[in-house]
Amino acid sequence: MRISEQAKQLCRARILDKAAELFAARGFDQTTTRDIALAAGVAAGTMFNYFPSKETMAMTMVNEALARGREEFLTRLDGSESLEEELFLLIGTELRRLRPLRPFLGPVLERSLSPFPRKSVCPEGETARQEHLECVRQIMLRHGFAATPEDVAATIYWSLYLGILASWTGDQSENQESSRALIDYAIRTFVQMISGVTQGGDHDC
Amino acid sequence: MTAETRRKRGIEDRAALLDLMPRQEEAARRRLAELVESVAARRPPTTSFSRLWILGSLQAKVTCAYLAYWLRSRWADADERERLKSETHLKAALELLGTMGYLRGAVMKLGQMLATFPDALPDEFARLLPALHFEAPPMHYAMVREVFLDEFGKEPHELFASFEREAFAAASLGQVHRARLHSGELVAVKIQYPGIASTIEADLKNLRLLMQPMRLGEDWGNVVAKLAEVERVLLAETDYLAEASFAQTVRDSFVPEEGIVIPRVYPEFSSRRVLTTEHLEGVHLEELLDSAPSQELRDRYTHLMTVATMRMLYRTHWLLADPNPGNYIFMPDGRLGLVDFGCTRQLTDEEWQLQVEVEEALLRRDEAEMERLIVKSSLYESAEEMGRERLELIGRVIRWQLEPWLTEGTFDFGDEDFFRRGMDAMVEVTRKGFMRGMPVHIWTTRFVLGARGVVYRLKGRCDFQEIYRRESGRDGGEMSATMAARNETSPPPEGEG
Numbered sequence: 001m002r003i004s005e006q007a008k009q010l011c012r013a014r015i016l017d018k019a020a021e022l023f024a025a026r027g028f029d030q031t032t033t034r035d036i037a038l039a040a041g042v043a044a045g046t047m048f049n050y051f052p053s054k055e056t057m058a059m060t061m062v063n064e065a066l067a068r069g070r071e072e073f074l075t076r077l078d079g080s081e082s083l084e085e086e087l088f089l090l091i092g093t094e095l096r097r098l099r100p101l102r103p104f105l106g107p108v109l110e111r112s113l114s115p116f117p118r119k120s121v122c123p124e125g126e127t128a129r130q131e132h133l134e135c136v137r138q139i140m141l142r143h144g145f146a147a148t149p150e151d152v153a154a155t156i157y158w159s160l161y162l163g164i165l166a167s168w169t170g171d172q173s174e175n176q177e178s179s180r181a182l183i184d185y186a187i188r189t190f191v192q193m194i195s196g197v198t199q200g201g202d203h204d205c
Numbered sequence: 206m207t208a209e210t211r212r213k214r215g216i217e218d219r220a221a222l223l224d225l226m227p228r229q230e231e232a233a234r235r236r237l238a239e240l241v242e243s244v245a246a247r248r249p250p251t252t253s254f255s256r257l258w259i260l261g262s263l264q265a266k267v268t269c270a271y272l273a274y275w276l277r278s279r280w281a282d283a284d285e286r287e288r289l290k291s292e293t294h295l296k297a298a299l300e301l302l303g304t305m306g307y308l309r310g311a312v313m314k315l316g317q318m319l320a321t322f323p324d325a326l327p328d329e330f331a332r333l334l335p336a337l338h339f340e341a342p343p344m345h346y347a348m349v350r351e352v353f354l355d356e357f358g359k360e361p362h363e364l365f366a367s368f369e370r371e372a373f374a375a376a377s378l379g380q381v382h383r384a385r386l387h388s389g390e391l392v393a394v395k396i397q398y399p400g401i402a403s404t405i406e407a408d409l410k411n412l413r414l415l416m417q418p419m420r421l422g423e424d425w426g427n428v429v430a431k432l433a434e435v436e437r438v439l440l441a442e443t444d445y446l447a448e449a450s451f452a453q454t455v456r457d458s459f460v461p462e463e464g465i466v467i468p469r470v471y472p473e474f475s476s477r478r479v480l481t482t483e484h485l486e487g488v489h490l491e492e493l494l495d496s497a498p499s500q501e502l503r504d505r506y507t508h509l510m511t512v513a514t515m516r517m518l519y520r521t522h523w524l525l526a527d528p529n530p531g532n533y534i535f536m537p538d539g540r541l542g543l544v545d546f547g548c549t550r551q552l553t554d555e556e557w558q559l560q561v562e563v564e565e566a567l568l569r570r571d572e573a574e575m576e577r578l579i580v581k582s583s584l585y586e587s588a589e590e591m592g593r594e595r596l597e598l599i600g601r602v603i604r605w606q607l608e609p610w611l612t613e614g615t616f617d618f619g620d621e622d623f624f625r626r627g628m629d630a631m632v633e634v635t636r637k638g639f640m641r642g643m644p645v646h647i648w649t650t651r652f653v654l655g656a657r658g659v660v661y662r663l664k665g666r667c668d669f670q671e672i673y674r675r676e677s678g679r680d681g682g683e684m685s686a687t688m689a690a691r692n693e694t695s696p697p698p699e700g701e702g
Contacts, residue, residue: 076350085347092351175355177399184348
């Protein structure tokens with residue numbers, strides 16, 4: 001018997017829901033794929049048809065949240081924002097969507113988004129990177145930054161962004177407000193860098 | 206800038222700096238100039254905030270040199286080896302200063318005051334005094350929106366009928382935006398920069414580190430207590446709900462006919478990080494002065510400022526510890542608006558008692574008792590232990606602070622001689638490093654200095670004693686009916702300093 005597409009989607013969603021619950025309750029590392037299959041009421045073999053690993057599950061949740069955040073970000077723009085403001089809104093809106101997953105994100109992001117060379121690259125992590133950077137590229141285009149060497153700017157940006165994610169995931173302050181100041185600072189730094197503004201310590205006070 | 210022009214400019218700056226430095230022995234001056242130059246020439250890791258690194262301009266360097274000079278005087282009698290060691294600390298201290306996020310502005314202004322005195326005109330000095338407050342970085346509208354989502358789960362334009370994207374005023378911990386409620390009222394919305402509390406904590410930690418190697422000797426314990434006091438009050442300021450409740454208490458102690466307006470708080474649009482209050486129409490001090498107000502108006506505002514301060518002090522034992530001129534709104538109909546009650550300090554019973562005793566001794570003109578109290582509030586056991594010079598100088602400051610209490614009739618706060626005498630004594634105390642005292646005196650001093658700076662510039666006069674007698678309940682049974690009803694058990698009188 002063939003399962004309908006709708007039933008597949010429901011099953012997939014149920015697995016993700018249960019996985020999220022377990023990750024949040026026990027922590028990512030303490031949750032096994034067996035636990036998730038059991039909670040979702042599916043056979044382990046079936047589950048692997050949907051998700052080859054729990055990293056994939058977690059990063060799928062992350063990507064879905066980020067994508068929703070980016071959609072929402074576009075609706076929040078009114079065209080009057082500066083480059084700094086747009087980038088700030090993008091990151092802010094994405095992180096707000098990511099917030100429910102925050103309790104277990106640390107090890108997930110560390111494994112899936114690590115910028116260092118690895119044996120196996122997590123495809124969902126790569127998707128997260130490319131989709132976010134594409135959105136940033138569009139924003140920069142809107143603000144006339146087409147001339148900046150893209151790979152350099154993207155690498156610098158991505159390093160700052162990973163720093164923000166790392167800080168935000170472990171941020172103990174209320175509403176992660178310490179990270180908000182960091183985002184502000186990091187974006188200003190980035191924009192100043194790609195604007196080619198060179199300021200020494202000896203003027204512009 | 207080419208390397209050559211940079212080099213030339215460096216030499217010119219050094220010469221100008223040397224010229225402006227304190228007059229002391231040539232070698233020491235030169236070393237200090239080199240020290241400041243070497244710190245200022247260092248490039249900061251990033252310059253994304255325009256205020257991040259402010260040691261670059263000549264004025265900032267002069268300021269730094271004075272701060273350094275002042276710090277150095279702490280070990281002026283040390284031998285050469287000690288002196289070299291201390292200069293290493295000094296250099297570290299100046300570098301640390303550049304990394305401070307929140308306190309740097311205030312520290313730099315302190316240096317500027319030390320640097321410009323006594324050559325500065327009293328008016329310039331009066332301008333600087335109230336500027337001794339702290340600054341948070343500016344926020345763009347995107348950040349404001351995110352703060353609102355965190356605090357209310359809504360965007361500003363959803364919460365309000367309209368909301369101005371640009372702030373119209375800076376607040377000590379953030380900024381203020383104009384908005385209109387759906388019910389039509391114009392409001393002022395104060396928004397706190399996210400994470401400012403941790404910046405304050407980090408700055409204070411740096412200050413402790415910075416001061417530890419100095420030879421503060423017996424005063425070190427006192428310095429630590431004062432830094433803890435500063436941290437406590439500044440952190441308390443980050444809770445806007447506490448401020449809202451205090452503003453309400455203050456509001457309740459005035460009746461509309463008195464001409465003093467405390468804006469109403471809108472709790473439904475307020476949180477720990479956002480405070481929405483009634484917007485008061487009016488101008489700030491600069492704008493008022495530009496309009497060349499009549500003497501009558503100047504006197505009226507001085508009268509109202511004195512009444513407001515006294516009322517708070519005598520009724521609630523609270524001090525406004527942030528006498529920022531931006532906190533006074535001069536309203537078009539001659540009323541005075543008071544805004545921003547974030548930085549306040551309530552006196553403890555013990556502190557209040559001491560103030561009462563000082564004031565009584567002063568009014569009795571009991572010099573022996575005054576001396577005893579000055580020694581006590583400076584945390585010494587006896588006049589001998591305190592030393593004559595210190596006793597005389599601290600006494601001069603306290604007597605200046607209390608001078609209006611002893612003056613019958615109209616007191617002229619715009620009198621240049623009066624103002625200069627006070628500043629003279631204050632700067633002398635600072636330069637000598639006579640800083641030991643009760644932690645609460647940080648706020649009383651800051652308050653008196655700030656407020657006197659404002660009324661000096663206003664060139665205002667008022668019948669201080671009459672206001673004092675009425676507000677303290679010392680007018681021998683002639684206390685007004687409202688006052689009597691408001692406060693049946695009148696607290697004992699007190700002095701500012």
